[in-house]
Amino acid sequence: MANPSTVEPTRRDMLFIATGAVAAVGAGSVAWPLISQMNPDASTLALASTEVDVSSIPEGGSLTVKWRGKPVFVRHRTKKEIDEAVATPLAQLPDPQADKARVKKPEWLVVVGVCTHLGCVPLGAPGSRGEYDGWFCPCHGSHYDTSGRIRKGPAPLNLAVPTYDFLSDTKLRIG
Amino acid sequence: MSGPSTFVPQSALGRWFESRLPLGGLVHSSFIAYPTPRNLNYFWTFGAILSFMLVAQIITGIVLAMHYTPHVDYAFVSVEQIMRDVNWGWFMRYSHANGASMFFVAVYIHMFRGLYYGSYKAPREVLWILGVVIFLIMMATAFMGYVLPWGQMSFWGATVITNLFSAIPLVGEAITTWLWGGYSVDNPTLNRFFALHYLMPFMLVGVVVLHVWALHVTGQNNPTGVDVKNVQRDTLPFTPFATVKDSFALVVFLIFFSWWIFYVPNYLGHADNYIEANPLVTPAHIVPEWYFLPFYAILRAIPSKLGGVMAMFGSIAILAFLPWLDTSKVRSANYRPVYRVFFIVFVLTCIGLGYLGAMPAEGGYVLASRLLTLYYFGFFLVILPLLGMYETPRPVPATIADSVLPQGGARLQPAE
Numbered sequence: 001m002a003n004p005s006t007v008e009p010t011r012r013d014m015l016f017i018a019t020g021a022v023a024a025v026g027a028g029s030v031a032w033p034l035i036s037q038m039n040p041d042a043s044t045l046a047l048a049s050t051e052v053d054v055s056s057i058p059e060g061g062s063l064t065v066k067w068r069g070k071p072v073f074v075r076h077r078t079k080k081e082i083d084e085a086v087a088t089p090l091a092q093l094p095d096p097q098a099d100k101a102r103v104k105k106p107e108w109l110v111v112v113g114v115c116t117h118l119g120c121v122p123l124g125a126p127g128s129r130g131e132y133d134g135w136f137c138p139c140h141g142s143h144y145d146t147s148g149r150i151r152k153g154p155a156p157l158n159l160a161v162p163t164y165d166f167l168s169d170t171k172l173r174i175g
Numbered sequence: 176m177s178g179p180s181t182f183v184p185q186s187a188l189g190r191w192f193e194s195r196l197p198l199g200g201l202v203h204s205s206f207i208a209y210p211t212p213r214n215l216n217y218f219w220t221f222g223a224i225l226s227f228m229l230v231a232q233i234i235t236g237i238v239l240a241m242h243y244t245p246h247v248d249y250a251f252v253s254v255e256q257i258m259r260d261v262n263w264g265w266f267m268r269y270s271h272a273n274g275a276s277m278f279f280v281a282v283y284i285h286m287f288r289g290l291y292y293g294s295y296k297a298p299r300e301v302l303w304i305l306g307v308v309i310f311l312i313m314m315a316t317a318f319m320g321y322v323l324p325w326g327q328m329s330f331w332g333a334t335v336i337t338n339l340f341s342a343i344p345l346v347g348e349a350i351t352t353w354l355w356g357g358y359s360v361d362n363p364t365l366n367r368f369f370a371l372h373y374l375m376p377f378m379l380v381g382v383v384v385l386h387v388w389a390l391h392v393t394g395q396n397n398p399t400g401v402d403v404k405n406v407q408r409d410t411l412p413f414t415p416f417a418t419v420k421d422s423f424a425l426v427v428f429l430i431f432f433s434w435w436i437f438y439v440p441n442y443l444g445h446a447d448n449y450i451e452a453n454p455l456v457t458p459a460h461i462v463p464e465w466y467f468l469p470f471y472a473i474l475r476a477i478p479s480k481l482g483g484v485m486a487m488f489g490s491i492a493i494l495a496f497l498p499w500l501d502t503s504k505v506r507s508a509n510y511r512p513v514y515r516v517f518f519i520v521f522v523l524t525c526i527g528l529g530y531l532g533a534m535p536a537e538g539g540y541v542l543a544s545r546l547l548t549l550y551y552f553g554f555f556l557v558i559l560p561l562l563g564m565y566e567t568p569r570p571v572p573a574t575i576a577d578s579v580l581p582q583g584g585a586r587l588q589p590a591e
Contacts (some may be wrong), residue, residue, distance in 0.1 A: 038353050038354070038355045038356055038367065040352065044356075044357050044358075062456055066454070068358040068359065069357060069360075070358060070359050070454070071455045113455075116479075117338075118338040118339065119335060119341075121456065137227040138459050139457065139461050140475055140536050154475070154479070156481075
């Protein structure tokens with residue numbers, strides 16, 4: 001057996017490899033359920049949409065709703081806030097995205113209220129909106145602008161825009 | 176260092192049992208006749224203190240699990256019930272919560288001891304790496320335990336730490352969802368954390384057994400770092416010498432532990448954790464438990480999400496490579512004048528990072544965190560490899576006995 005590659009394989013070799021392959025597939029097929037059970041189940045996936053009435057939000061105000069266990073910010077933007085968001089050159093953005101790609105109607109901004117750094121909820125009350133008038137995350141100091149785009153701090157991405165539709169002028173379905 | 180056991184039980188029943196399962200011989204050779212270097216100082220008592228803390232945490236933890244409910248609607252209330260209604264519940268919970276802190280106090284002293292006296296050097300590399308594994312499991316256990324009371328810090332600490340995994344390219348989001356069992360930290364997360372928090376201490380027991388086994392194969396290091404050359408002259412039997420010294424140190428440590436439990440039980444905790452978890456409101460200032468602060472400071476020092484996460488995990492992983500990063504042949508810092516200075520600066524760096532981890536991530540604090548992070552990694556990656564080549568160590572004693580006994584213990588009777 002000095003050089004095994006020149007030796008003709010025997011039927012025993014074949015049996016050995018076949019047995020090993022069956023054992024590997026068997027082990028894998030038992031391991032998969034053990035891993036998959038930790039993922040969200042169908043009942044969690046089914047809770048995927050929420051309806052919101054936005055008629056009560058004044059201009060400049062915002063509403064936080066819970067969707068899939070996370071906060072979603074619905075902000076009624078003022079003219080000044082919209083202009084700021086539209087006028088920002090894309091070159092200034094760490095995650096370049098035009099404002100019009102992030103909204104369906106310019107006066108309504110809908111974003112997932114979870115900081116893209118490590119998942120805190122950014123602050124958006126007047127007075128704590130950060131340096132770019134949008135949101136400020138107190139955990140590690142990320143600043144978002146009036147379009148929910150990251151401007152300064154450790155977060156790598158803009159606040160996520162969830163899938164949503166306007167069912168009427170004042171009714172919104174998220175998810 | 177240990178030969179075949181010469182232990183012979185005195186009773187006939189003992190001899191009958193011993194010939195079928197030599198348990199008595201194992202205990203005798205490991206904890207009674209086992210030779211310990213005669214110059215060990217009190218820094219060598221923390222192994223026994225840590226063993227005690229592990230057992231204490233398991234006992235108080237099992238008791239708490241009898242009264243705790245791992246469900247988002249009941250967890251917070253059940254912990255308050257433990258505090259107010261359960262007989263001695265306050266004592267069990269305060270012992271367990273402060274016990275975690277005391278466990279880390281002891282483990283950090285134990286690790287710095289190893290770092291100072293070169294206990295990680297050949298032939299103790301495997302012993303040291305097992306210690307790093309123990310440290311990692313301890314951190315995971317402590318983190319999950321802190322989530323269970325389901326207060327604001329529990330929830331947001333869990334959110335921030337699990338989100339660290341979302342920094343992994345491509346599969347990060349999927350891994351985070353998998354860890355949560357949903358789209359955010361919620362009931363499935365709490366349930367699995369409870370299951371794992373109960374499991375991991377028993378994994379710790381297993382690795383601790385390997386750690387002690389590895390220790391008893393190579394024998395203990397000692398303050399001179401010199402190997403045992405003559406078992407008669409250089410060592411003393413574990414019992415009574417180490418047993419009594421360990422017991423005394425344990426009692427002193429328990430006084431310290433008791434002070435926290437009975438006088439300032441909430442000092443090391445955070446007031447926000449007495450507010451029930453609210454997924455819609457993040458506390459103004461999220462701070463991990465004190466024992467994670469240095470690593471948290473490293474995470475925040477790097478201005479990139481993936482980079483920060485890698486630096487944080489790297490700061491722990493690098494410890495496993497320490498036996499090969501330190502190129503000096505001399506173990507003990509007592510005979511390494513230059514290393515000693517760098518070591519003291521390293522200890523201060525770790526304490527400084529701990530302070531910065533508790534401060535807000537802005538302005539001068541960030542700059543200071545970056546400088547200290549640089550030193551932390553520089554210590555392992557630059558200073559230790561180079562120092563072994565350029566430092567001139569002081570002469571080490573020929574034997575352990577020479578360092579502690581007059582005339583090197585020439586006239587000493589063998590201890591028995």
